[in-house]
Amino acid sequence: MSVSMEKIVSFCKRRGFIFQSSEIYGGIRSSYDYGPLGVEMKKNVKDEWWRNTVHMRDDVVGLDAAIIMHPRVWEASGHIGTFNDMLVESRTSGKRYRADHLIEGATDIDAEGLSAEEMTKIIREDERIKDPADGGRDFTEVRPFNLMFETYTGPVKSEENVAYLRPETAQGIFTNFKNVLDTSRVKVPFGIAQIGKSFRNEITPGNFIFRTREFEQMEMEFFVEPGTDEEWHEYWLEERWKWYLSLGINPENLRRYEHPKEKLSHYSKRTVDVEYNFPFAGWSELEGIANRTDYDLKRHTEFSGQRLEYFDQPNNRSYVPYTIEPAGGPDRMMLAFLVDAYTEEEIEGESRTVLKLHPRLAPIKAAVFPLSKKAPVSTVARELYDDLKGDYRIAYDDGGSIGRRYRRQDEAGTPFCVTVDFETMDDKKVTIRDRDTMKQERVPIEAVRERLKSLISG
Numbered sequence: 001m002s003v004s005m006e007k008i009v010s011f012c013k014r015r016g017f018i019f020q021s022s023e024i025y026g027g028i029r030s031s032y033d034y035g036p037l038g039v040e041m042k043k044n045v046k047d048e049w050w051r052n053t054v055h056m057r058d059d060v061v062g063l064d065a066a067i068i069m070h071p072r073v074w075e076a077s078g079h080i081g082t083f084n085d086m087l088v089e090s091r092t093s094g095k096r097y098r099a100d101h102l103i104e105g106a107t108d109i110d111a112e113g114l115s116a117e118e119m120t121k122i123i124r125e126d127e128r129i130k131d132p133a134d135g136g137r138d139f140t141e142v143r144p145f146n147l148m149f150e151t152y153t154g155p156v157k158s159e160e161n162v163a164y165l166r167p168e169t170a171q172g173i174f175t176n177f178k179n180v181l182d183t184s185r186v187k188v189p190f191g192i193a194q195i196g197k198s199f200r201n202e203i204t205p206g207n208f209i210f211r212t213r214e215f216e217q218m219e220m221e222f223f224v225e226p227g228t229d230e231e232w233h234e235y236w237l238e239e240r241w242k243w244y245l246s247l248g249i250n251p252e253n254l255r256r257y258e259h260p261k262e263k264l265s266h267y268s269k270r271t272v273d274v275e276y277n278f279p280f281a282g283w284s285e286l287e288g289i290a291n292r293t294d295y296d297l298k299r300h301t302e303f304s305g306q307r308l309e310y311f312d313q314p315n316n317r318s319y320v321p322y323t324i325e326p327a328g329g330p331d332r333m334m335l336a337f338l339v340d341a342y343t344e345e346e347i348e349g350e351s352r353t354v355l356k357l358h359p360r361l362a363p364i365k366a367a368v369f370p371l372s373k374k375a376p377v378s379t380v381a382r383e384l385y386d387d388l389k390g391d392y393r394i395a396y397d398d399g400g401s402i403g404r405r406y407r408r409q410d411e412a413g414t415p416f417c418v419t420v421d422f423e424t425m426d427d428k429k430v431t432i433r434d435r436d437t438m439k440q441e442r443v444p445i446e447a448v449r450e451r452l453k454s455l456i457s458g
């Protein structure tokens, strides 16, 4: 079943996953807030990435670098010079567009990588290109627009106090390469992983949380010996693919996209994206897995004067490692997981909306229902809830019929509901109901915790 953007947006609002930012003031474009269920789910996406990328491995360590870095970092990385989108403005509507999007939307021209002059010429000459807002054909010249958010440190707004909000988390890793090497006993090949906010002043943000100006990234720089980089790149392509499948995404909605050689970023030898087939946007990038070569470490060596090398003790030689970088965003991934899980189905003449999320991603892992609000059923249910709640996010719901309580949890994606009924008082057993199959099993109370643990870890 394919779900529309409008449906997902209103579902996310209605169930407290995602809200428009500053809504009481009319909202601000491209900013979103994660509500009670959304914050749990996004945390689960990040935790799963961290568990898989850092905790499950002995060759990757973590880092949490600052968002505001020395401005020279962005000169060295190339962002000050080249992190641009091509901007064009319509004189008739006053609207601004990404020139490549405007051209590609109206023609069959592949505009990626064209210069500002080339794009200006195409827009001037090709009559098919019109302002989507009013059909006008009076455009300004195309000019590069740097996507970094500029700010000032300290009270004086002067040129020497200019700083930037980081447009990627990766540079905090490169600038800490030596610190980590000197303090963590890591040996090449090894990786440094980081999750954190990044900022890009996107000209055309859109598609809900897919492209926003403030977003999170999950990036890992894996340092390898030059010559082994292509093999490691293949390895990480496989690993990252497996991660999505392990979290239950439908493989038919997932594909790899190989960036053509002539369109690679300035630092990349090869980049392959993992793409998801969004029903409202088609195949779109969830993450990019790039071979960044020794570009960044060499540039930071050049700009900082600090040698960023690895000493290979057994072979008694120093070299600058190559870097393989899986770089993704939890916001986009969350949208993909939500769309993939969203299901409307008819069961015995009744319709239900159910979020078939992998239990590890589900915001609430289990809900405890007492069949009656009165003791002793409610007392036993409370005790069970108190026993479970330290392990995961657990819900307690005693409102309305059991059927309605099931529907509420189905929509929230809660994989298991545990009901304490009158029989429980005699046989000391409760019912665990599975969200997807709706099958029920009777389990002794003292075994519920272990049973849920095994069901959730899948």
Ligand code: GAP
Pocket: 167, 168, 169, 170, 200, 202, 209, 210, 211, 212, 213, 214, 215, 216, 217, 219, 285, 286, 287, 288, 327, 328, 329, 330, 331, 332, 333
């Ligand atoms: N360090 C490499 C790098 O930043 P990128 O492909 O520009 O590569 C990596 O970004 C990931 O960050 C993307 O695959 C996407 O998941 C996320 N991302 C990038 N821009 C984003 C935006 N404007 N909104 C939401 N997520 C974004």
